[in-house]
Amino acid sequence: xxLDDRKFRILQAIxxxxxxxxxxxxxxxxxxxxxxxxxxxxxxxxxxxxxxxxYLDQPHASAGRVPSWKAYRLYVxxxxxxxxxxxxxxxxxxxxxxxxMDQMEDVLSAAARAISELTDYAxxxxxPKAGRVQRVQLVPITATTALMVTVTDNGVHKDSVxxxxxxxxxxxxxxISNVLTERAQGRTIAEILPMTxxxxxxxGLHRSLFPSLLDRLARQMEPDSATVVVGSTSKLLAQxxxxxxxxxxxxxxxxxxxxxxxRLLSARSQLEFSITIGPELMLDGxxxxxxxxxxxxxxxxAGAMGVIGPSRMQYGRVLGILSAMRQAxxxxxxKPGKGS
Amino acid sequence: xxLDDRKFRILQAIxxxxxxxxxxxxxxxxxxxxxxxxxxxxxxxxxxxxxxxxYLDQPHASAGRVPSWKAYRLYVxxxxxxxxxxxxxxxxxxxxxxxxMDQMEDVLSAAARAISELTDYAxxxxxPKAGRVQRVQLVPITATTALMVTVTDNGVHKDSVxxxxxxxxxxxxxxISNVLTERAQGRTIAEILPMTxxxxxxxGLHRSLFPSLLDRLARQMEPDSATVVVGSTSKLLAQxxxxxxxxxxxxxxxxxxxxxxxRLLSARSQLEFSITIGPELMLDGxxxxxxxxxxxxxxxxAGAMGVIGPSRMQYGRVLGILSAMRQAxxxxxxKPGKGS
DNA sequence: CTTAGCACTCGATGAGCAAGAGTGCTAACA
DNA sequence: TGTTAGCACTCTTGCTCATCGAGTGCTAAG
Numbered sequence: 001x002x003l004d005d006r007k008f009r010i011l012q013a014i015x016x017x018x019x020x021x022x023x024x025x026x027x028x029x030x031x032x033x034x035x036x037x038x039x040x041x042x043x044x045x046x047x048x049x050x051x052x053x054x055y056l057d058q059p060h061a062s063a064g065r066v067p068s069w070k071a072y073r074l075y076v077x078x079x080x081x082x083x084x085x086x087x088x089x090x091x092x093x094x095x096x097x098x099x100x101m102d103q104m105e106d107v108l109s110a111a112a113r114a115i116s117e118l119t120d121y122a123x124x125x126x127x128p129k130a131g132r133v134q135r136v137q138l139v140p141i142t143a144t145t146a147l148m149v150t151v152t153d154n155g156v157h158k159d160s161v162x163x164x165x166x167x168x169x170x171x172x173x174x175x176i177s178n179v180l181t182e183r184a185q186g187r188t189i190a191e192i193l194p195m196t197x198x199x200x201x202x203x204g205l206h207r208s209l210f211p212s213l214l215d216r217l218a219r220q221m222e223p224d225s226a227t228v229v230v231g232s233t234s235k236l237l238a239q240x241x242x243x244x245x246x247x248x249x250x251x252x253x254x255x256x257x258x259x260x261x262x263r264l265l266s267a268r269s270q271l272e273f274s275i276t277i278g279p280e281l282m283l284d285g286x287x288x289x290x291x292x293x294x295x296x297x298x299x300x301x302a303g304a305m306g307v308i309g310p311s312r313m314q315y316g317r318v319l320g321i322l323s324a325m326r327q328a329x330x331x332x333x334x335k336p337g338k339g340s
Numbered sequence: 341x342x343l344d345d346r347k348f349r350i351l352q353a354i355x356x357x358x359x360x361x362x363x364x365x366x367x368x369x370x371x372x373x374x375x376x377x378x379x380x381x382x383x384x385x386x387x388x389x390x391x392x393x394x395y396l397d398q399p400h401a402s403a404g405r406v407p408s409w410k411a412y413r414l415y416v417x418x419x420x421x422x423x424x425x426x427x428x429x430x431x432x433x434x435x436x437x438x439x440x441m442d443q444m445e446d447v448l449s450a451a452a453r454a455i456s457e458l459t460d461y462a463x464x465x466x467x468p469k470a471g472r473v474q475r476v477q478l479v480p481i482t483a484t485t486a487l488m489v490t491v492t493d494n495g496v497h498k499d500s501v502x503x504x505x506x507x508x509x510x511x512x513x514x515x516i517s518n519v520l521t522e523r524a525q526g527r528t529i530a531e532i533l534p535m536t537x538x539x540x541x542x543x544g545l546h547r548s549l550f551p552s553l554l555d556r557l558a559r560q561m562e563p564d565s566a567t568v569v570v571g572s573t574s575k576l577l578a579q580x581x582x583x584x585x586x587x588x589x590x591x592x593x594x595x596x597x598x599x600x601x602x603r604l605l606s607a608r609s610q611l612e613f614s615i616t617i618g619p620e621l622m623l624d625g626x627x628x629x630x631x632x633x634x635x636x637x638x639x640x641x642a643g644a645m646g647v648i649g650p651s652r653m654q655y656g657r658v659l660g661i662l663s664a665m666r667q668a669x670x671x672x673x674x675k676p677g678k679g680s
Numbered sequence: 681c682t683t684a685g686c687a688c689t690c691g692a693t694g695a696g697c698a699a700g701a702g703t704g705c706t707a708a709c710a
Numbered sequence: 711t712g713t714t715a716g717c718a719c720t721c722t723t724g725c726t727c728a729t730c731g732a733g734t735g736c737t738a739a740g
Contacts, residue, residue, distance in 0.1 A: 026702050039714050044703065062702050062721040103500060135510075139477045141491050149489055149499070151481050157499065159489070160443060170475075174514055233573075234593035237585055245577055245585065253574035366733050379683050384734065402690045402733050 003053070003074075009036065010046050011055055012079050015067045019312050022240045024064030069278040072290070072311050076275045083316040085324050089118065093324045097332050104128075104157075107298070107332065108229040111305060111325060116231030118321045120238065121309030122255060123231030124291075126265035128301030130158070133184040136217065138164070138173040146173060148216055153186075153300060160216050184217070228258045228265065241288060241310045250285030255308065268293045269304035273319065278311045290315075294322040296329045305329075343393070343414075349376065350386050351395055352419045355407045359652050362580045364404030409618040409651060412630070416615045416655050423656040425664050429458065433664045437672050444468075444497070447638070447672065448569040451645060451665060456571030458661045460578065461649030462595060463571030464631075466605035468641030470498070473524040476557070478504070478513040486513060488556055493526075493640060500556050524557070568598045568605065581628065581650045590625030595648065608633045609644035613659065618651045630655075634662040636669045645669075 003011070010030060017025045017033070027043040030036070036043075047065050050056045055074065056065040067075070085093070096114045097107065108125045115123025131152045139147040144166055149159045164173070233255055242248040254260065260283060268274045273294045278287050290313050293306030305325065307318055343351070354365045357373070367383040370376070376383075387405055390396045395414065396405040407415070425433070436454045437447065448465045455463025471492045479487040484506055489499045504513070573595055582588035594600065600623060608614045613634045618627050630653050633646030645665065647658055 024702090028702075040702090041704095041714050041716090042712085045713090048704080058703090060721060061704095062719085064702065135480060137477065137479045137489075139479075139489050139491055139497075140475060141497070147489065147491060147497055149477075149479050149487065151479060151487060157479075157481070157487055159497065159499070170518075178510075232593065232596050234589050234596055237589040237592065243585060245583060245588070248585070248588075249574050249577040252577065253572065256572050256574055364733090368733075380733090381683050381685090381735095382681085385682090388735080398734090400690065401735095402688085402731095404733065 003050075003055075007046055007050060008079070010043060011050055011067075011071060012075065014047075014050075014056065014065060015071060015075050015079075018067055019314055022312055024059055024066050026064035029064070067312075069280070069311060072277045072315075073280075076277070076315050080319070081316050082323065083314075083320040085320050089321075090324055093118070093321075093328050094331075097328055104298075105229075107329070108227075109231075111329060112229045112231035114231075115305065115307055115321065115325060116233075116235050119307050119309070119314075119318050120235045121307040121313065121318070122233045122236050123305070123307055124255075124261055124265060125229045125231075125305045126262060126269065126303050127227035128296075128298045128303035129266070129269060131301050132186050132188055133181075133217075134186070136180040136184055137177040138162070138180075140164075140168075140170050140173055150217060162216050228262045230255055230258075230261070236309065239310050241312070247285075247288065251289055251308075254283055254285040254289075264291060265293065265304045265306065268306070269295050269302045271295060271304075273322070274306075275315060292318050292322065294319070294326050296326045298329055298332060343390075343395075347386055347390060348419070350383060351390055351407075351411060352415065354387075354390075354396065354405060355411060355415050355419075358407055359654055362652060364399055364406050366404035369404070407652075409620070412617045412651050412655075413620075416617070420659070421656050422663065423654075423660040425660050429661075430664055433458070433661075433668050434671075437668055444638075445569075447669070448567075449571075451669065452569045452571035454571075455645065455647055455661065455665060456573075456575050459647050459649070459654075459658050460575045461647040461653065461658070462573045462576050463645070463647055464595075464601055464605060465569045465571075465645045466602060466609065466643050467567035468636075468638045468643035469606070469609060471641050472526050472528055473521075473557075474526070476520040476524055477517040478502070478520075480504075480508075480510050480513055490557060502556050568602045570595055570598075570601070576649065579650050581652070587625075587628065591629055591648075594623055594625040594629075604631060605633065605644045605646065608646070609635050609642045611635060611644075613662070614646075615655060632658050632662065634659070634666050636666040638669055638672060 013030050013033070013036070014025045017029060027040040027047055030043050030047075031038055031040040047056060050071075051058060051065060055068055055071040057068050058065055093114070096110055104127055108127060112123040112125045115121075115125075117123075133150060134153045135151045137149045137151075139149060141147055141161065144163055145161050146164045146168075147159050148162045149157060151157045168176075233252060236242060236251065237248055242251070264276075264281070271293070274292070276291045276293075278290060281287075281289070281291060286308075288311055289308055290311045291306055291308050292313065292315060293304050295302055295304050297303070306322065307313075309318075350370060353370050353373070353376070357365045357369060367380040367387055370383050370387075371378055371380040387396060390411075391398060391405060395408055395411040397408050398405055433454070436450055444467055448467060452463040452465045455461075455465075457463075473490060474493045475491040477489045477491075479489060481487055481501065484503055485501050486504045486508075487499050488502045489497060491497045508516075573592060576582060576591065577588055582591070604616075604621070611633070614632070616631045616633075618630060621627075621629070621631060626648075628651055629648055630651045631646055631648050632653065632655060633644050635642055635644050637643070645662065647653075647662070649658075
């Protein structure tokens, strides 16, 4: 069931053309442009075969052929070449993070915007996975609430408001923070949770307080939808496939449900890169879209970033841009004043 | 140049109809539906006058009339009635903030989403203005960086990474935090900035450190684009005016430049409510859109929220929803475990 | 001042037609 | 046996043209 070399070349030519034009590709086009010396009739026969094999679709009887998701899959698996960036763009990418970034948030949204800008698709970022706890500190807010700030070894920090007993002074909180820090330091959340009992024994004083704190700690450490940043989506609307407003709406609203995106991206933060095509995403409103991701590391933690765009995507170009971004992000670590 | 009562009523009928149908309104429609006992010919004459006065536009010679922004302005100034919510929706609004919200972020995005959901336009929120500093705390991250967490009296907190001298122990940082807190407590940023010299004298030890910290503090306190949250924008695409994809793109990209929105909203956080129509916004891509805002207070700080939609907006309904939201937000304060 | 009546305008709709792109099939050819 | 020229056929696209109808402005009568 494998394709012979000629079929490959023809399929590639079709995909290349379709990616550029978004128009169904006819046999004559390939016969002329494709660098092949075959007549359109021969191409037609081959195309007919390719359709039967499920690599091409025909919108209607007298239109050209359109690649199916199966074709894209083959394309990225076997035919894809990563396009390296032209030098001026490459420089541009390096520039993005030149300005001071105090917060993880800043880095993420700058990167997501940049990805959108460079690719003309929608850029998406997920923050690096929180690593091991490095410090926990309680900062008083009101008489009965405090802010629990957690810093991890990859520089990610999170905070949440926790209730505290009324009679705790700031110094008390600081002491508790130190105990918490001592106990939690260097551990992942999975390691911390069973420690509850031990902790409770240590500080008989605030028995009631700690289960709640550990709960929060656990919640803070898991990747959540808040750590997903979507870049410019308006770029997407320029793509011809979204002249159909309903499709556009479907995709946009899919992009707005951040927890879906969080799942997708966080699942891919272990993969150096990934390409997921249309139906493979198994999400409503994204049957005709693809997700391309690369992982990156920031402060030692692994995150993922990518672009979402029509399946007819310039995969090579996009991968090139994403690779450049990865490198730029990784370099942030080496600089002082780095992203939180 | 004032309009007589009948012109008012006719104009109102036209706007009411147009808001519902998004179609140019003809004289016959008004004559029949408008509750008036005038013939279409009479209406026609009046409409002709209204057009001359700039309240109506005519897309083309043989179409009906469409309200101009001037008409909407008049409408909201003099003819608008706030629609109170049907009880079941009112209950729904109260439910939104029932779940525990640890972070300001959570509250904002839940609210923005809810506004979008209820109105079918795009909801926007800006965080309450930071008030007076209540506590400043430095949490060590690495040997040379710390997280500066600032808590204000209205519960807003912000953080940013600051460089610190290499030889500071956590306890040192805690002491410095206490000094900073003592000095800054109860003051606004405008009051803190001139204090630099005083502070430097107090702690001769870390002269070089403090200007940088105060800088950060100042930056933290100003409202920034990060505090703007936009709810679901895909709802907007359902509006018939955005069948024109270019318009949709224009508006969406306007919604993506958050600092513009930040300016708009923060300028309106002092007003109980505001309605700004198309050209009055003076922004590209929003000539045909309106912004309706109400202020709210959370933790004692004033913020603003609103919706952005086509000028042909159900102003009364939107105001009703926003009022309900304001009330729901204000009530969060009274509960424990409140928004950050 | 109101309104009935009427001529006029102009967009929307749909039919009809020609052009063009593309296909599949067949038959000839190497 | 694979390739290709040729051709009939299909279907979309764009165009024109006529028609329809909503809506207007004007005029003259009530």
